[in-house]
Amino acid sequence: MADVALLTFVQVGSLEKRAREPGFCRAISMQLEDRFPPPKRFVDSSDLLHELVAAEVGSSDFGTDDYLAGLKVLLVSMDFDPRFSERGRRIAWGELIGALSARAHAIRSMDRCAKSSPTTYPAMPGVGAPGVRA
Numbered sequence: 001m002a003d004v005a006l007l008t009f010v011q012v013g014s015l016e017k018r019a020r021e022p023g024f025c026r027a028i029s030m031q032l033e034d035r036f037p038p039p040k041r042f043v044d045s046s047d048l049l050h051e052l053v054a055a056e057v058g059s060s061d062f063g064t065d066d067y068l069a070g071l072k073v074l075l076v077s078m079d080f081d082p083r084f085s086e087r088g089r090r091i092a093w094g095e096l097i098g099a100l101s102a103r104a105h106a107i108r109s110m111d112r113c114a115k116s117s118p119t120t121y122p123a124m125p126g127v128g129a130p131g132v133r134a
Contacts (some may be wrong), residue, residue, distance in 0.1 A: 042079050063107040
């Protein structure tokens with residue numbers, strides 16, 4: 001077990017050093033740009049965005065849909081507000097994919113934690129709310 005921890009630490013240290021090298025972050029960004037070309041219109045791309053991320057992450061569970069209204073506004077504004085170059089469109093699309101991927105990963109992790117070790121928190125005195133199970 002100690003060997004695994006040491007190996008992980010060494011790999012992370014190596015990655016941190018590489019991240020400081022000129023052009024490393026740009027190379028990562030360009031890989032993302034090439035893998036997921038942006039749609040012609042962002043406003044119509046919500047379904048495509050979710051499909052791409054679900055295929056990439058391996059889960060179509062994005063949690064509650066409370067983020068969809070804001071995503072729709074953002075996608076509409078991305079077609080009209082900024083004046084993207086073609087590379088800018090690719091970068092913006094990659095950022096959307098990254099954000100939604102992070103959401104899917106977070107939801108999956110929270111679900112796994114809740115299933116593996118459920119915990120009940122006591123109610124807060126004076127609030128009147130029942131205990132919360134996480």
